[in-house]
Structures are given as C-alpha cells and as structure tokens.
Amino acid sequence: MEWVNAIVQGILLGGLFALFATGLSLAFGVMRFGNLAHGDLAILAAFLAVSFASTLDVNPFVTMALVVPIMAAGGYVLQRFGFNWSIGADPLPSILVTFGLAVVIQNALLEQYSADSQGLDVGSFETRSIEFTDDIAVGWFPVLILGVAVVVLVGLQLFLSFTRMGRAFRATSDNPSTARLMGINDRNIYAVVMAIAFATVAVAGLFLGIRQTFGPTDGPAQLIFAFEAVVIGGLGSLWGTLLGGIILGVAQTVGNQVDVEYNVLSGPLFGHLIFLVVLAVRPSGLLGRSQQ
Amino acid sequence: MSPLLEVSELSSGYGDFQALYDLSITVNEGETLAVIGANGAGKTTLLRAITGLVPTWSGTVRFDGQNLLPVPAHKRVAEGITMVPEGRLLFPSLNVRENLLVGGHGRRPGPWTVERVVEVFPLLAPLLGRASSVLSGGEQQAVAIGRALMANPRLILLDEVSLGLAPVVVRQLYAALPEITAHGATALVVEQDIGQAMAVADQVVCLLEGRVSLEGPSAGLERADITAAYFGMGHRLEAGEEGDRG
Numbered sequence A: 001m002e003w004v005n006a007i008v009q010g011i012l013l014g015g016l017f018a019l020f021a022t023g024l025s026l027a028f029g030v031m032r033f034g035n036l037a038h039g040d041l042a043i044l045a046a047f048l049a050v051s052f053a054s055t056l057d058v059n060p061f062v063t064m065a066l067v068v069p070i071m072a073a074g075g076y077v078l079q080r081f082g083f084n085w086s087i088g089a090d091p092l093p094s095i096l097v098t099f100g101l102a103v104v105i106q107n108a109l110l111e112q113y114s115a116d117s118q119g120l121d122v123g124s125f126e127t128r129s130i131e132f133t134d135d136i137a138v139g140w141f142p143v144l145i146l147g148v149a150v151v152v153l154v155g156l157q158l159f160l161s162f163t164r165m166g167r168a169f170r171a172t173s174d175n176p177s178t179a180r181l182m183g184i185n186d187r188n189i190y191a192v193v194m195a196i197a198f199a200t201v202a203v204a205g206l207f208l209g210i211r212q213t214f215g216p217t218d219g220p221a222q223l224i225f226a227f228e229a230v231v232i233g234g235l236g237s238l239w240g241t242l243l244g245g246i247i248l249g250v251a252q253t254v255g256n257q258v259d260v261e262y263n264v265l266s267g268p269l270f271g272h273l274i275f276l277v278v279l280a281v282r283p284s285g286l287l288g289r290s291q292q
Numbered sequence B: 001m002s003p004l005l006e007v008s009e010l011s012s013g014y015g016d017f018q019a020l021y022d023l024s025i026t027v028n029e030g031e032t033l034a035v036i037g038a039n040g041a042g043k044t045t046l047l048r049a050i051t052g053l054v055p056t057w058s059g060t061v062r063f064d065g066q067n068l069l070p071v072p073a074h075k076r077v078a079e080g081i082t083m084v085p086e087g088r089l090l091f092p093s094l095n096v097r098e099n100l101l102v103g104g105h106g107r108r109p110g111p112w113t114v115e116r117v118v119e120v121f122p123l124l125a126p127l128l129g130r131a132s133s134v135l136s137g138g139e140q141q142a143v144a145i146g147r148a149l150m151a152n153p154r155l156i157l158l159d160e161v162s163l164g165l166a167p168v169v170v171r172q173l174y175a176a177l178p179e180i181t182a183h184g185a186t187a188l189v190v191e192q193d194i195g196q197a198m199a200v201a202d203q204v205v206c207l208l209e210g211r212v213s214l215e216g217p218s219a220g221l222e223r224a225d226i227t228a229a230y231f232g233m234g235h236r237l238e239a240g241e242e243g244d245r246g
Helices: A002-031 A038-056 A060-081 A092-113 A140-162 A164-174 A176-181 A186-211 A219-233 A238-258 A263-281 B043-051 B073-079 B096-103 B114-120 B122-127 B137-149 B167-175 B177-182 B194-200 B223-231
Strands: A129-131 A137-139 B003-014 B017-028 B032-037 B056-063 B081-084 B155-159 B186-191 B203-208 B211-217
Touching: A002 A038, A002 A137, A002 A140, A002 A164, A002 A186, A002 A219, A002 A238, A038 A060, A038 A092, A038 A186, A038 A219, A060 A186, A092 A219, A137 A140, A140 A164, A140 A186, A140 A238, A164 A176, A164 A186, A164 B096, A176 A186, A176 B073, A219 A238, A219 A263, A238 A263, B003 B043, B003 B186, B017 B032, B017 B043, B017 B056, B017 B186, B017 B203, B017 B211, B032 B043, B032 B194, B032 B223, B043 B056, B043 B081, B043 B155, B043 B186, B073 B081, B081 B137, B096 B114, B096 B137, B114 B122, B114 B137, B122 B137, B137 B155, B137 B167, B167 B177, B167 B194, B177 B186, B186 B194, B194 B223, B203 B223, B211 B223
Parallel strands: B032 B186, B032 B203, B081 B155, B155 B186
Antiparallel strands: A129 A137, B003 B017, B003 B056, B203 B211
C-alpha cells in the first residue's frame, strides 16, 4: 500500500515539476532559448511573495495577483530589450546570458534577504487532506498544484492550437524570417513567450515556497528538475512536459521508498536515472518530435 | 499608370558580399513585371530587399510614394507587400488551412479568404486539414501563393514559382495569375524560365550580376537580345560572382 501511496504522491509532485518546466519548454520550443536562470526566477518570485505578504499583511496566495503580473512584465521587458539580442542559430549566447542572470539573481537575493531560509505560510490549508484509506491520504494543496499545472498546460496547448496568436507562435518557431513575411513581429512574439514563461515560473515558485522552505541559492536544483521534466517529455511538446513532470515526480517518490533513511538522496537519484534512461533510449523524449 | 513600386539606385547584399549594384526598377500599378536572370544575378536579393528581409545599403525603395526604408519587414505586409518565397517555405507545424490563415495575420482588409483561395486553386479543397509537409511540390506552391494572397496584397512578389515543378503544374499555377491581378494586386514575378516570364508579364527586366542588363515591354523584346542580356554575351564577364542567391 505504501507503494501505491508513493505513486499517488509522485503524480501530485509531478504537477509542481510540470509547472516549473512549462516556461522552459515553451521558450525552448518557440525560440530555442535555454534559460539557465529559470529556477532562480522561481525563487525570486517566492521572495517577492514573502515581501508582499509581510508588507501588505496578506495570505501568500493573494500576493500571486501581484507577483505573477510583475514577473510577466519583467519577462517581456527582459526579452524585448535584452535576450532578443542573444537569439539566433547558435544557442550558446542565450546560455551565457542567462547563466549570468542566474548569478545576478542569486547574489541580489542574498544581499536583500540574507542566506536564511524563508517560507510562505498559507495557514491550515497547507496540511489539510482527504484520507482514502489508512495508508493513502491526499493533500488539498498538492491537488491544487497538479490542477493548476494541468489547467496551465492544457490552456497553453489550446492557445497554441486554436488562436491567431498561437498560430503566429508556431509559425515563428518554424521559421522566424518567413514569419516576418506574414507580418508577424518575431521579436514581439519572443517577448510574449518570455512573459508567459515568467508568469508560469512565478506560480511554480510561489507553490514551492508554500510547500517547503527555500533560500536564495535553491534555484539551480529547481532548474535541474524542470530541465529533466522537459527532456523526459520531449522538447517542444507541452503534453510531454506534463507527462515528464509526472514521471519525474513518481520516480522521486518511489525512489524515496527504496531507501527511506537516505530519501533526500535516493529520491532525486531515481529521478536522474529515469532521465538518463530516457535520454539514452529516446533522446527526443517520450512525446517529442523525432529527429529528422 | 502611376508607379506602385520604385526602386532606385539600390545596393544590397549579405555580409561582405554585394549582390545588387545601384539597381533601379519601377513597377506600375496593375502591371505584371517579370525579373529574369541567371543564378546569382540578384533576383532573390532584390525581392528580399523590397520586403525588408535584407538590409538596404544605399538607394531608396518607395511604395505608393512612401519611403519604405524605415519600415521593418513585418510592417511592410500591412502596407500591402507580400512575397511567395523561393522554395515555398511553408510552416511545417501548421496544416494547410493554418498556413493560409497565418498569411492573413496582419488582418489587412481585402477580398481574400480561405474560401476564395480554394476557388482559385481548387486542388487545395480536399487538402485543408493536411500537414503541409506531405503535399506535392505543386500543391505546396499553391498553398504558398494562397498564403501570400491572404495578406490582401497590393503588390505580390513571386520568387521562382516554377522551381522544381513539372511544366504542366507550372502552367496551372500561372493560369491563376490573371485572377490574382484582377483582384487588384500587382505582380512582380522572378523567373529563370524566360518563356514563362515573357508569357505572363507586361514588362521584363533582365538582371546580370546585380545590375539591369535589359528592360522593356515583353512584347517588344527580341529573343536574341534577351539571351545576350541573360548570359552577359557582348559584355566582358567578370569572374567571381556565382552562387545560389538568385
């Protein structure tokens, strides 16, 4: 029974990973932009929520109404007037630029908030759960996270499939210079993509901050999980990102069960192993477009 | 007839490579102009400079009297300039209908809709839901032309429509040109196929090594003169300029 529980908890944890990975997947899918600061942006959003929650004296959930738009606007501006210069056939400039940004964010957070761990307290909701059997209980909060992840990913997929703007995203992803011939401003598309990426990672960062304590240098670990979820699911596929997040979540919670004493190590280790197996057996990911 | 497009003393190219040298052409509204020339003569570069995809080094491009140089490529579509690029360049992630719809992204008002494109190219009717990558070359070219029409252009630039297609398919595609111009679009056609170019165009310009080597009404040009202008016979051929950039 505890294995079933591990799988259920893993699926729920997968929602958080998927939410982390959404922005990474979208930015890479549309503009081949690998954002190494992605995890640090999540932590930045969580710290912003800490500040707003204490100065405005509100529940951290309420700060989402401020943090998410601020992050989205930041993403738009940063892409439009910064990252766009690094986009091209060569992925290296974007990696260097975002690596630099990651260092800047971590140190700015250390300056501002010190190295102390912080948490976001949403009261009793955090621990409330539904018990199915004696062994299996499902927390409302993890269910909320998974629900939000599904809504965000399905919503984005529908947006890409059925809207004029989504069509422009896909056309730009295929061929930016031909997209310009259609009257599509690719630079603006990239900025909108980054705004969406920042908004989703802000939501993920807030959920992370509610779920566990966090410090200014926790970003890179989150980046690795997000990156693994994207690769397992398949680059450029949002369904794949959801699937990849869930597989990674299950791998980690099942890994925790294998060696309960060292679960801090064995959980992520199992996640990394699954990642390596997928990379070796199916490099384009489970739902990724196969290499032509 | 008033000039719709005036290119004067245009120089352009890629990086250090100059493809166009002080080139001037004029396209009158309602007229079809064919630009012919060998590989590497600068035909495609000329079109890409008109659409803004390659930078203009010097000279001017005026469209309906307006200076286009400060207008970025994606805004020139809104002015009414559209291009069917060489090699068709459909979007593989989009199906045929979506490829057509994305052509109308700028929502410039005009007569063209998916239904009207299908009327002009009936072969597309059963293909609208298909992935663009599984189409034949001729079908892809029809989609590419339809996609450009969806922008409701005043000027449509057609780059090497015949490239890689069977002659019978090429004739079918060009048969649609009168219907396109009847809807108020002026066409600038780039062709390597001189016969096809002469058949559809009112005016012909021949390019040689980035310069105009011959121009005139298509009815009044002698075949021998065109051949000479096309291959640069009678001129001293300068070595060095070769390549795929037409």
